[in-house]
Every structure is written in C-alpha cells, then in structure tokens.
Amino acid sequence: MSDHSEYSRGDLRNTGLRLKHDREWDYELDRIAEAIDERDADTVGLQFPEGLKRRAPSVADDIRELVDDVTVLISGQPCYGACDLDTYLMKRTDVFVHFGHSPMKESEKIIYVPLFSNVEVTPIMAEALDTLDDPGVAPEIGLVTTAQHMNRFDEMREFLEDRGYTVRTRRGDDRLTHEGQVLGCNYASADVNADQVLYVGGGKFHPLGLAMEHPEKRVVIADPVNNVVTVADTEQFMKQRFGAVHRAMDAESWGVIFCTKIGQGRWEEAQRILDDNDDAYLLTMDEVTPDRLRNFDVDAFVNTGCPRITTDDGPRFHKPMLTPGEYDAAVGNKPLSEIGFDTFHGTW
Numbered sequence: 001m002s003d004h005s006e007y008s009r010g011d012l013r014n015t016g017l018r019l020k021h022d023r024e025w026d027y028e029l030d031r032i033a034e035a036i037d038e039r040d041a042d043t044v045g046l047q048f049p050e051g052l053k054r055r056a057p058s059v060a061d062d063i064r065e066l067v068d069d070v071t072v073l074i075s076g077q078p079c080y081g082a083c084d085l086d087t088y089l090m091k092r093t094d095v096f097v098h099f100g101h102s103p104m105k106e107s108e109k110i111i112y113v114p115l116f117s118n119v120e121v122t123p124i125m126a127e128a129l130d131t132l133d134d135p136g137v138a139p140e141i142g143l144v145t146t147a148q149h150m151n152r153f154d155e156m157r158e159f160l161e162d163r164g165y166t167v168r169t170r171r172g173d174d175r176l177t178h179e180g181q182v183l184g185c186n187y188a189s190a191d192v193n194a195d196q197v198l199y200v201g202g203g204k205f206h207p208l209g210l211a212m213e214h215p216e217k218r219v220v221i222a223d224p225v226n227n228v229v230t231v232a233d234t235e236q237f238m239k240q241r242f243g244a245v246h247r248a249m250d251a252e253s254w255g256v257i258f259c260t261k262i263g264q265g266r267w268e269e270a271q272r273i274l275d276d277n278d279d280a281y282l283l284t285m286d287e288v289t290p291d292r293l294r295n296f297d298v299d300a301f302v303n304t305g306c307p308r309i310t311t312d313d314g315p316r317f318h319k320p321m322l323t324p325g326e327y328d329a330a331v332g333n334k335p336l337s338e339i340g341f342d343t344f345h346g347t348w
C-alpha cells in the first residue's frame with residue numbers, strides 16, 4: 001500500500017496510529033521478556049498495525065537484547081485490528097505478541113500490548129466546548145474514544161462533568177474491551193441516552209462510522225493528534241453508498257465475500273445471501289483488495305468481512321461493492337430508505 005492520500009478521508013490508515021512524527025510508545029518489553037522466560041520460549045512472534053510496522057526491527061532488537069537465544073518472527077501480513085490476528089504466526093511461535101489493539105477475545109497464547117497514546121486530551125476538549133451544545137441546554141452527552149486513548153478516559157469524563165455535563169457511557173458488546181470504546185465496525189458504546197456524542201481521538205475514521213450508525217446524534221470530534229475540532233459530516237459518505245446500491249440494482253451475478261480473518265467472518269450472513277440468490281457465488285479470502293477481485297467476472301460484490309473495506313474503499317473496486325444490508329436494498333428485499341451502517345457484533 002502506497003501513499004494514503006489515494007484513500008478516502010475515513011480510511012483506516014488515518015487513525016491515531018498513523019503518525020506524522022515519531023512518538024514514544026511503551027512496548028512493555030519487560031512483560032514480553034518475562035513471558036519468554038516463563039514459557040522457556042524458542043520463538044516469539046510480533047504483529048504490528050500498519051502505522052507501526054516500521055518500528056518492528058527496533059522492537060525485535062530490544063527483545064533480542066533482553067533475552068538470549070530466541071528467534072523473533074515479525075508478521076508481514078496487513079493488520080488493521082484485533083480482528084486480524086496472524087493465526088499462522090500465532091500457531092508457530094511459543095509467544096505471540098499483538099501490538100496496538102485491545103483484545104477482542106482474550107487467550108493465554110496472546111500477549112496484547114495496547115500502546116496507549118501519551119497525547120494530552122484536555123486542551124482539545126476545551127476547544128471543543130465552543131462546538132458542543134451548552135450543558136445548560138443539553139446536559140446529556142455521550143463520550144467515546146479508541147483503545148489508544150483509553151488510558152485517559154476517566155480524565156475525559158471528569159473534564160466534562162466539571163463543566164456541568166451528565167456523561168453517558170456504556171461498555172458496548174463482546175467485540176469491545178472497554179467502556180466507551182469504539183471500533184470502526186462497532187459503536188454499541190454510543191447507544192446512550194444523549195443527542196450529542198463527543199469523540200476524543202485521532203482521525204475521522206471512527207467518528208464518521210459513528211455518525212453513520214447514529215444519524216440521530218450530533219457527533220463532535222475532538223482530535224488531540226491533529227489538534228482539530230470538527231463535526232462529523234456523513235453526506236459525502238451516504239451519497240457514495242446510495243450510488244453504489246443504484247449501480248448494483250441491475251446486477252445479474254454476485255460475488256459474496258467471506259473473509260477468513262479470524263475476527264471478520266460472518267458465515268451466517270454469507271449463507272443467507274447465497275440461500276437468497278441463485279446467482280450468488282461465495283468467494284473466500286483474507287485481505288479483500290481490488291486486485292484480488294479484478295479477475296472475477298461478476299456484476300457486483302457483497303462483503304461480509306470488515307464493513308469499512310466496503311464503505312471506505314468501495315470506490316476503488318471495479319464493480320459495486322455492497323454491505324449485506326445494502327445488498328437487500330439492491331435486490332428489493334427492503335426499501336432503499338432502510339439502509340444503515342453495517343456493524344459487526346461478537347467475536348469468534
């Protein structure tokens with residue numbers, strides 16, 4: 001993957017982990033070294049998200065300095081979430097470390113190193129007060145963030161409470177580790193009784209998904225990484241989605257993608273579409289890219305894997321790519337007005 005400017009503004013790569021400058025992260029090397037010793041490990045596997053892969057060799061060096069006689073294997077597979085564990089490497093190493101995401105499902109085999117951001121959050125929250133509805137008018141406010149800023153969640157809550165807001169938060173479902181945490185595919189933590197939600201975190205990827213999932217709420221973005229306050233605007237996104245559904249309405253053949261990544265498989269959804277349509281063919285793959293689909297001669301695709309590939313990267317595919325809900329609208333199973341954001345619940 002080259003320069004990220006070719007991707008849409010909500011793209012995965014524009015999160016807090018896409019760094020403009022080097023930042024010091026705590027890789028929890030002592031915890032890793034301890035596990036290597038305890039398990040008398042010969043091999044250790046390391047998996048980094050895209051934005052931190054360039055730091056992998058120096059982390060490997062640090063581990064080799066701390067422990068003798070261990071072979072370090074670095075995953076070269078793409079990685080965009082805890083849904084995306086390198087299971088091949090996991091099975092073949094004595095210790096497996098996944099950096100940069102909070103656990104989607106705990107396992108003794110995996111050491112999750114969350115890599116909390118050390119960026120201050122209250123200065124940008126203070127700026128966001130001008131954009132938020134006044135607590136005198138709208139005291140209820142939802143508060144959400146990403147795993148990288150979870151270490152400051154209490155601080156965020158206190159900041160708002162001190163200014164008169166009643167802060168509404170919830171844990172969400174199994175796919176989420178923390179109260180107030182959102183993922184690009186899951187905003188259950190924002191199902192709270194408040195008309196406005198403050199998202200504190202880097203990039204627009206998460207708040208745009210949040211605003212699509214909760215069109216009834218006003219989503220204010222306080223971005224401490226890029227130091228900007230904005231309001232999430234989904235108009236461009238929604239136009240693009242309606243366009244894709246319209247283009248797929250004439251489709252006579254469909255490729256239904258079943259993603260083989262451990263946390264991205266929705267078998268029942270894929271099976272439902274196959275049962276519904278004699279002209280649908282099940283395609284299995286891990287990474288879903290335009291290149292991999294180009295040789296399939298079908299009229300449209302339905303992606304049951306990561307919903308953000310569909311909504312954010314959709315225009316890069318040679319044929320319309322729809323979410324399962326959008327498929328239903330395209331074939332007339334439900335009205336177009338009922339299409340919503342494709343959320344992903346549960347784990348594996």
Ligand code: SF4
Pocket residue numbers: 080081082083084183184185186263264305306307308344
């Ligand atoms: S499936 Fe969810 S957690 Fe995984 S990469 Fe997509 S948005 Fe992120």
